[in-house]
Amino acid sequence: MKLPTxxxxxxxxxxxxxxxxxxPVMRSPALDALAGAELFFKCENLQRGGAFKFRGACNAVxxxxxxxxxHGVVTHSSGNHGNALALAAGTRGIAAHVIVPDGAVRAKLDxxxxxxxxxxxxxxxxxxxxxxxAEVQAATRAIMVHPYADARVMAGQGTxxxxxxxxxxxxxxxxxxxxxxxxxxxxxxxxxxxxxxxRMLGAEPKGADDAWxxxxxxxxxxxxxxxxxxxxxxxxxxxxxLLALRDHRVDVLTVSDDETIAAMRLLxxxxxxxxxxxSATVLAALLANRAKIAGRRIGVVLTGGNVDLDALPW
Amino acid sequence: MKLPTxxxxxxxxxxxxxxxxxxPVMRSPALDALAGAELFFKCENLQRGGAFKFRGACNAVxxxxxxxxxHGVVTHSSGNHGNALALAAGTRGIAAHVIVPDGAVRAKLDxxxxxxxxxxxxxxxxxxxxxxxAEVQAATRAIMVHPYADARVMAGQGTxxxxxxxxxxxxxxxxxxxxxxxxxxxxxxxxxxxxxxxRMLGAEPKGADDAWxxxxxxxxxxxxxxxxxxxxxxxxxxxxxLLALRDHRVDVLTVSDDETIAAMRLLxxxxxxxxxxxSATVLAALLANRAKIAGRRIGVVLTGGNVDLDALPW
Numbered sequence: 001m002k003l004p005t006x007x008x009x010x011x012x013x014x015x016x017x018x019x020x021x022x023x024p025v026m027r028s029p030a031l032d033a034l035a036g037a038e039l040f041f042k043c044e045n046l047q048r049g050g051a052f053k054f055r056g057a058c059n060a061v062x063x064x065x066x067x068x069x070x071h072g073v074v075t076h077s078s079g080n081h082g083n084a085l086a087l088a089a090g091t092r093g094i095a096a097h098v099i100v101p102d103g104a105v106r107a108k109l110d111x112x113x114x115x116x117x118x119x120x121x122x123x124x125x126x127x128x129x130x131x132x133x134a135e136v137q138a139a140t141r142a143i144m145v146h147p148y149a150d151a152r153v154m155a156g157q158g159t160x161x162x163x164x165x166x167x168x169x170x171x172x173x174x175x176x177x178x179x180x181x182x183x184x185x186x187x188x189x190x191x192x193x194x195x196x197x198x199r200m201l202g203a204e205p206k207g208a209d210d211a212w213x214x215x216x217x218x219x220x221x222x223x224x225x226x227x228x229x230x231x232x233x234x235x236x237x238x239x240x241x242l243l244a245l246r247d248h249r250v251d252v253l254t255v256s257d258d259e260t261i262a263a264m265r266l267l268x269x270x271x272x273x274x275x276x277x278x279s280a281t282v283l284a285a286l287l288a289n290r291a292k293i294a295g296r297r298i299g300v301v302l303t304g305g306n307v308d309l310d311a312l313p314w
Numbered sequence: 315m316k317l318p319t320x321x322x323x324x325x326x327x328x329x330x331x332x333x334x335x336x337x338p339v340m341r342s343p344a345l346d347a348l349a350g351a352e353l354f355f356k357c358e359n360l361q362r363g364g365a366f367k368f369r370g371a372c373n374a375v376x377x378x379x380x381x382x383x384x385h386g387v388v389t390h391s392s393g394n395h396g397n398a399l400a401l402a403a404g405t406r407g408i409a410a411h412v413i414v415p416d417g418a419v420r421a422k423l424d425x426x427x428x429x430x431x432x433x434x435x436x437x438x439x440x441x442x443x444x445x446x447x448a449e450v451q452a453a454t455r456a457i458m459v460h461p462y463a464d465a466r467v468m469a470g471q472g473t474x475x476x477x478x479x480x481x482x483x484x485x486x487x488x489x490x491x492x493x494x495x496x497x498x499x500x501x502x503x504x505x506x507x508x509x510x511x512x513r514m515l516g517a518e519p520k521g522a523d524d525a526w527x528x529x530x531x532x533x534x535x536x537x538x539x540x541x542x543x544x545x546x547x548x549x550x551x552x553x554x555x556l557l558a559l560r561d562h563r564v565d566v567l568t569v570s571d572d573e574t575i576a577a578m579r580l581l582x583x584x585x586x587x588x589x590x591x592x593s594a595t596v597l598a599a600l601l602a603n604r605a606k607i608a609g610r611r612i613g614v615v616l617t618g619g620n621v622d623l624d625a626l627p628w
Contacts (some may be wrong), residue, residue: 024338028359045586046340265623272359272619274586305586309579309628 001240003247004155006193009186012059013162014157017280019058019091023047023160028270034287038297040168042160044306045275047114051158052303053084053147056182059156061088069094074142076129076135078104078112079232080304085256087116097142099132101125105231107308130154148182149238164299165194174299175282178202178211178252179233181241183303188248199296202245202252203285205230205260211237213253215245229257229313232278233303253285260284261313267302277313278304315554317561318469320507323500326373326469326475333372333405337361337474339481342584348602352611354482356474359589359619362483363429366471366617367398367461369497373461373470375402383408388456390443392418393546394618395461400429401625411456413446419545421622459509462496463552469473472500478613479508488613489596492516492525492566493547495555497617502562513610516559517599519544519574525551529559543571543627546592546618567599573597575627581616591627593617 003014026041044052051214061073072095075085082098089096096117100109101124112258113119122132145153165171174191178184184202191198204211207228213221226234237245246251255263264280267273279302286293288299318326320615340355358366377386382459386409389399403410410431414423415438427433436446450456459467479485488505492498498516505512518525532558540548551559559566569577578594581587593616598605600614606618 050586268588268623272364272481272588274588309582309626312623312626314623 001149001151002187003240003244004151004158004186006190007156008151008155009190009193011056013159015062016055016058016156016159019048019088020055025072025164026271026273030270031266031283035293036268036290037286037293039286040164040171040297041256041271042164042299043273043299044160044301044303045273045279048194049080049087050304050306051080051086052160052183052301054087055081056156056186057081057084057088057145058091058155058204060150060152061085061094063152064143068143071098071141071143073132074136074140074147075145075147076133077147078108080306082112082117083108083115085118085145086112090116095140095142097136097140099129099136105308113311141312148180148235149240150182151180154186154189154244156277157183158190158296160250160301161187161190168299171198171297171299173184173199173201173293173296175201175285176205176301177233177278177303178204178237179232179278180235181211181237181245183301184250185244186239187248187301188244188266193246200248200250201282201285202250202251204254205233205281206254208234209254211242211245212254214242215252228276229283230260232276233281240285253289255281255284259288263287265314273302274305274307275302276304276307315335315463315465316581317554317558318472318500318503319463320504322465322469323472323476323504323507327473328371329351329376330369330470330473333362333402334369335361340476340585340587344584345352345597348580349607350604351600351607353600354478354485354611354613355585356419356478356613356615358474358615359555359587359593363394363398363401364618364620366395366397366615367394367499368401368471368473370470370500371395371398371402371459372405372469374466375399375406375408375465377466378457382457384551385455385457386411387459388447388450388454389413389459389461389521390447391461392422394620396426396431397422397429400426400431400457400625402515404430409454409456411450411454413441413443413450416525418596421621422620427458429554462494462549462604463554464496465523467496468500470500471497472504474524474615475501483612485512485613487513487515487607487610489515489517489546489599490615491592491595491617492518492551493592495525495551495559497553497615499558499611501615502564506534506562514564518566518568519547519595520547520568520570522566525556525559526568528556529566544574544592544595546590566601569595569598569602573602579628588619588621589616589617590621
């Protein structure tokens with residue numbers, strides 16, 4: 001696939017504008033003091049569906065022509081992307097098929113079903129997911145919308161940068177979590193399209209540091225077994241995503257789960273926002289790298305707020 | 315004391331503008347559907363100090379003349395008002411004395427101390443608090459700023475209504491929690507000053523329903539022993555506050571703690587906001603009175619977000 005351009009991100013912004021929220025940017029003097037930098041939190045936990053994922057899914061759904069759209073869309077994600085795709089398909093009145101592996105979290109399944117998706121169960125292996133997806137595509141001709149290795153999805157995620165750079169002046173650094181790399185790729189493309197001097201950071205759990213390892217070697221590292229509490233960041237970095245991260249010199253910082261949980265508490269306490277644990281990696285990475293960020297003006301993407309309130313990690 | 319007027323609220327807004335936040339208004343289609351009404355949540359949990367209390371305290375502090383101010387301010391509140399007064403005094407560089415009864419929550423004490431207040435301990439009785447306050451006033455000539463039975467405080471709290479009616483169009487109903495009645499009085503005065511047809515609702519825990527009982531009798535009921543999880547709403551309604559609630563025909567709705575806890579979960583889940591339990595009484599009251607509010611456009615004041623994350627009530 002071809003990576004999207006700034007123009008693709010701009011087109012995506014127009015396409016999703018009727019459906020997506022322009023999320024607010026929040027500040028905290030207490031967190032600025034802790035970080036020794038000025039932090040501008042882009043609150044994608046307040047996005048429709050509770051996560052930035054709606055941007056990419058919505059752009060993909062509305063990029064389809066009439067004939068494609070009539071077949072519906074399909075994906076394999078039991079997390080925020082599955083839910084986002086179901087909501088996005090709903091805005092166009094088309095079917096969404098979501099492949100859900102056994103063992104997926106009940107609350108997330110319920111949300112996906114409530115959003116109107118057709119749920120297809122399969123065994124919890126990559127092979128079973130791909131086989132089920134192929135089966136659904138063959139039966140329905142639904143269009144696959146991959147959670148991150150998809151140019152339409154990347155362009156959609158990048159739209160948050162267009163907003164952020166309007167909302168906060170003179171940002172010189174941007175940090176996002178890194179899972180499959182759709183967010184980081186889309187944001188890098190948008191950010192450097194507007195301002196090539198912007199410094200791009202990524203935050204990745206030490207227990208799922210495939211992007212960090214890949215960037216520090218000459219190939220994509222795919223043989224890790226994720227071991228992290230950050231359920232949104234266990235995916236292996238996509239091939240096109242890794243290319244984008246290399247092109248844009250994204251500096252990926254790794255953090256321990258303990259650092260992330262402590263940062264999550266700080267976000268809840270000082271911003272009064274419910275953010276999910278994967279979102280807290282960015283603050284954890286900043287606090288562990290104060291020398292690197294001293295005095296900078298940093299856009300900090302809070303990716304989602306879908307939390308099991310009965311199982312908080314502290 | 316004389317109740318404040320709309321002009322006093324407007325003056326307060328000018329006075330606090332350099333220090334207080336204009337808090338955002340948030341929406342939730344899911345909560346609208348549950349309530350059968352359009353809800354506009356005024357997010358005072360995002361106010362400085364994490365609660366609306368900063369408005370009233372800040373107005374009181376900046377209402378003092380130079381000579382009064384030089385003596386500092388004093389109050390007896392170990393909760394959000396104590397913290398707010400300490401922060402407000404800090405904006406003017408004057409001393410804040412906060413009387414704290416034995417047994418106050420450690421985290422709140424720490425916050426008050428961190429805000430720069432001088433803390434005075436006393437026994438946990440009303441008599442001991444008043445004696446200690448008199449002692450501090452005698453020694454320092456500090457000005458007492460009562461948490462709610464104070465015209466400057468009421469006027470300050472009312473400033474949130476000026477913002478809300480600019481931020482959300484055609485609001486026809488407003489609901490606030492009722493504790494001592496400073497918020498409800500100030501908001502009623504501001505709201506009816508701007509739009510006499512606005513319907514004013516209050517939400518009060520059944521276990522601390524002194525305002526409800528007082529409004530349904532010919533005198534102020536002061537002999538109840540509060541029994542509610544809503545630590546911000548255990549105060550007995552003030553004398554001038556009760557007058558204001560009668561004048562403005564505030565319809566106080568009572569809710570059980572179970573209803574409030576369920577509403578708190580809904581707010582966290584759908585708004586992705588950390589709000590304290592007292593704040594959730596308003597949503598609980600709306601959900602328990604759907605017939606009364608059907609189709610209305612309701613301003614809903616979320617009063618605070620200072621929560622002990624290790625002791626959530628579910």
